[in-house]
Amino acid sequence: MKSKILAEDRKDLVKLSRSLSPQQRLLAFLNHNQLLAQLSKAKRTNHANNSSRTIRASSR
Amino acid sequence: MRTTAPGQSALLLVDIIEILDQKKIPYAIIGAFAASFYGVVRASVDADAVVSLLTRQDSMDLCEDLKANGLKVEDRRGDVDDPIARVINIKDRFSNRVDLLMGIRGMQQEAFSRAKKVNFLEVPIKIVSLEDFIAMKIFAGNPIDISDVKGVLEVSGAKINMKILERLTAAYGADCLKKLKVILRK
Numbered sequence: 493m494k495s496k497i498l499a500e501d502r503k504d505l506v507k508l509s510r511s512l513s514p515q516q517r518l519l520a521f522l523n524h525n526q527l528l529a530q531l532s533k534a535k536r537t538n539h540a541n542n543s544s545r546t547i548r549a550s551s552r
Numbered sequence: 553m554r555t556t557a558p559g560q561s562a563l564l565l566v567d568i569i570e571i572l573d574q575k576k577i578p579y580a581i582i583g584a585f586a587a588s589f590y591g592v593v594r595a596s597v598d599a600d601a602v603v604s605l606l607t608r609q610d611s612m613d614l615c616e617d618l619k620a621n622g623l624k625v626e627d628r629r630g631d632v633d634d635p636i637a638r639v640i641n642i643k644d645r646f647s648n649r650v651d652l653l654m655g656i657r658g659m660q661q662e663a664f665s666r667a668k669k670v671n672f673l674e675v676p677i678k679i680v681s682l683e684d685f686i687a688m689k690i691f692a693g694n695p696i697d698i699s700d701v702k703g704v705l706e707v708s709g710a711k712i713n714m715k716i717l718e719r720l721t722a723a724y725g726a727d728c729l730k731k732l733k734v735i736l737r738k
Contacts, residue, residue: 505592506706514589518672521588521595522562528595529559 553621554673555648564648565599566675571617578604578664580680582653582688584700589670589679591703598649602680604664605637605655618642630655635691658691658724659684682708683717690731691724701735 509517554563562585572579581589584596606614615625624643630636637655667678680688686704689697705712721732 506703509592509703509707515670515672517588517593518562518585520593521585522560524593524595525561525597526557526559529557533558 553644555644555646558646558648560646561597561599561648561650563673564642564644565601565650566673566677567621568618568642568650568652569601569675569677571614571621572601572603575610575614575617577606577610577614579652580664580667580678580684582680582685583651586679586685587689587700587703590682590685591700591705591707594700594703598651600651600653602656602659602663603640603652603654604661611638611640615640656688656691658728659688660720660723682712683720686712686717686732687720687724687728690721690728690735693731698735705735 512520553567554560555567565581565585569579569581579601581599581601583598583600584594585599587594611627615627618625618640622645626641628639628641630638635657636653637657639654640652642650642652663680663684664678666681666684668681669676669678671677679685682704686701689701689704718729718732722729
């Protein structure tokens with residue numbers, strides 16, 4: 493699949509990566525992974541809260 | 553240990569590197585960590601390093617040291633036809649994970665001396681050389697590996713020694729060299 497929008501996004505990403513030093517990219521790697529882990533945890537918490545709300549509502 | 557939460561496999565790797573250094577075990581960081589260093593940053597749940605093939609005793613000692621640091625350790629051997637002879641999987645209590653790979657078919661022992669020495673969080677670490685990284689990724693051959701190669705070519709392409717890259721890639725087989733040439737043409 494060829495997409496002009498995705499190709500432009502990729503170009504921007506490469507430009508951004510080039511603007512960082514290798515050491516800065518390593519820090520970005522660490523931060524990116526930590527943020528994704530937090531996001532994943534928030535999603536699981538939200539899902540668990542929604543599930544327990546649904547169970548409580550259906551048992552009324 | 554440096555880790556305090558999930559998503560910190562890179563920090564777990566730094567802790568493990570200190571243990572490898574104490575034991576004078578040659579290693580080189582590969583995987584998403586190296587891909588981010590040379591190319592486009594991408595997320596990964598684990599961090600990987602290739603380690604010089606250890607004797608049974610050295611491997612047992614290493615595993616015991618890791619366990620003594622509160623880590624879960626699993627030592628797995630590849631089948632006869634597996635391109636990786638052995639993997640030590642290491643996990644901490646936050647599910648951060650590091651894989652230490654040993655005996656990758658086609659990888660030269662000199663890859664450890666070619667590894668690039670850099671500082672990360674003020675700790676000296678060794679990252680597989682640019683050319684070794686590309687050659688290994690082409691050998692691995694999955695879409696994510698090829699995507700990493702493209703990212704590295706786009707970001708650090710000017711720093712590559714093409715003669716060395718071709719020689720290292722050829723060591724993984726004629727098919728790998730062919731794949732490299734196709735990627736370079738694009």
